[in-house]
Amino acid sequence: MSDSVRSSAALLQQLKLDQTLNDKLIDSEFPYKAPKHFISQIQLADSKDPLLKQILPVEEELRQTEGFSQDPVGDFKKNPQPSLLHKYHGRVLLIASPKCDIHCRYCFRRHFPYEEHTNQRHWQEALNTIAEDNSLHEVILSGGDPMSLSEAAVLKLSQQIEAIAHITTLRIHSRTPVVAPDKAIQNKWLDWAQQSRLNIVIVVHCNHANELSEQTKELFAKYRQAGITLLNQSVLLKGINDSVETLKNLSHKLFAQGILPYYLHQLDKVQGASHFEVSDQQALALHEKLRTKLPGYLVPKLVREISGEPYKTPL
Template sequence: MKAVRNLVHSVQSKHVSSPETLVERGLIPPDHFEAVTEACKTLPVRLTSHIAAQIDSQNLTSPLAKQFVPSPNETFVEDDEIADPIGDVTHSPVAGIVHRYPDRVLLTPVLSCPVYCRFCFRREFVGDGLLNNDDLESAIDYIRNHPEIWEVILSGGDPLILSQRRLGEIIDALDAIDHVAVIRVHTRVPVVDPHRVTRTLTDALKRKTPVFIVLHCNHADELVPEARDAIAQFVDNGFPVLSQSVLLKDVNDNSDTLATLMKTLVQCRVKPYYLHHGDKAQGTSHFRTALAVGRKLISQLRGQLSGLCQPTYMLDIPGGHGKIPAAEDYLKLENDGSWTVVDWKGNTHQYLD
């Protein structure tokens, strides 16, 4: 597709992008090849050279390996795991827009990422997709025509893999809409492809409308010096940086690991924002903890950490009903082991671990 070649920053040569390469580099054992190949039919494999260099082939249970290297476990799908676990499609009035809450929308100009996280909740949708010019204009028109939209969240995919020209065009279009007061950019680029973050990139984002960077980071091992330098590029150029993390079994599901992550983020001048409970995406059950585990961990962190370091533990209610703070009184454990969940509108829903 011509648009993809022209409008997405080219990092293909840096990628580990096939099960064959994983075997060659010792990142999966040969006897995992067939199952991993099957798993990659749903969610491709992609590792930047930065991430691949940090994964020790002698330690394939490390936090980085577990996040980015495909596993045969992904071929096992639980009965309650679904292709669109948070209901994006239900709330998509036009291509590239998710309008779940009245005052904000998600704009997804690209569905590619520099890496593919193996727990991705959009695993059925990510790939080499890109909004064409007509669809992007329709998405911008939707935002223009809905004055209740106060905030636009650029996500995907990872919007920071767009060419700086394309990214600048999108920011310009949003900056020209009077009722758009805040732009948020969700990205993993600073920790997975840190050399992508340059002054040219930050200049492409800087406009009169405030732009907040929300960094996806799950373990302190991701915050190597190159990543810290990339984060500093944003902070030093005036961008507030927040973080969102996912609670992942055998990656960060203990209080000491989470405390180290949150403290390290704050030392990098990043404010911890959300700690997400794992979504029920297909083939991700090996990553999910029980809700009770997450609630206990957050309770433990309250006593361990400064308020600066405290994230909010969030559950996305399956089916597209929105997020709720999972550590507060929005949940009631029933006698049958299920949870009654109250969403932001006061409606109740059932959730089963």
């Protein structure tokens, strides 16, 4: 992204952070990347900011931790053909883009070989497979992040999916509306969405109330006006959102912007992310307390993805 700050050293300078922090940062194969809007939501001169911690490649990533692997949720194995992940009954995930607008350091797909799975030829093969399988009713566009594609590309893909008669629901998983709302699909795609026969669901990814802004509020209002269902998934992250107060505020702010909390994920045990782990015991205690603070519809389901299981497993 042309408006991203592409080096963590430049980021430290922009955020008026102590340059000695730089010594604790690493060069990673999964490089630092964050869009301008997300950076604008970070507090100046605060090295413990919960948004900053999600994007800085720190030396803890080099730690080898038992039980953490390159493919913690089995995506490499569940890949019947390039671009397609078929893990759960009735729905299929199409890897629409190899890129994201942000690199979240805890990402469970940080080692996934996206480039091998995303080109227009693969899409066509994937769409042919979907069209031949009547047991499918929902297509999930994921990635990477599908909204890192051009709006024209997302529109074309959406229309191709709409043309498959047995597909009733299009779901888009994206962090872009939260981290770079100016880049999220709108305009012509929204005109199409408004008159589409498909049920359309956008599942955003927001971990902390500070990620939500006036710009995200405007964008989500447009999505809602187009009849789109908005849900959120978060990852439970040590030092970022592992407190009842933080999770409560997140649910309230999401709801104020028209989004229902859907999932709170236990961290997928991906190599390089063990410093974000919250134990199951702590997660359950947090979730239990959260129930006492929020109405049921604002309490996300606490789940873990277990490779080979037919659905996300509640803790």
